[in-house]
Amino acid sequence: MADNIQFDLVSPERKLMSVQASEVQIPGAEGDLTAMAGHSPLITTLRPGILTVTTDGQPQEFTVTGGFAEISPEGVTVLAEKSLPRTEMTQDVLNDWVTEAHRAHKDAHPSVADDAAKLLADMVAMGGHIGLDPNQPNL
Structure with a gap:
């Protein structure tokens, strides 16, 4: 078409x-x-x-x-x-992805820390949008 x-x-x-x-x-x-x-x-x-x-x-x-x-x-x-x-996104998968993003933010060089914080915030927001709780504290 x-x-x-x-x-x-x-x-x-x-x-x-x-x-x-x-x-x-x-x-x-x-x-x-x-x-x-x-x-x-x-x-x-x-x-x-x-x-x-x-x-x-x-x-x-x-x-x-x-x-x-x-x-x-x-x-x-x-x-x-x-x-x-x-349909394959589960609470456990989201928790793993958010934990990985949280670790990247914590280990980020100061020059990219803001980018890592944005990535983490977007990951948490995505979980909330699809009805999952990322089980991670906000920054």
Whole structure:
């Protein structure tokens, strides 16, 4: 279909999805955006959040912790640091991801401590958005 774009979602562990999609909602580091057929070329970094892919009118959600999205008029490729289908995201997985982010913040060089704090805050917010409690104190 002319109104669809190729969408590919890849993490270091596996390819999570490769489909024709009508739209992709992306948690961009500079703000959320929606990519559709004919979108102007763009590369953006991701923040922890929910990536939503609509295929055949049905949205499918994935949690992502960061990475990059490359958007072109023909498609979207997301290279995620970590990603899972929303249905596979559990309290234990979220706790592990938040603990890792908390450790990175604690060990961060002062020049990147603010970036690490933002990553941790976004991770905690993502958990709250999907109904999970990250079991971690706020900064």
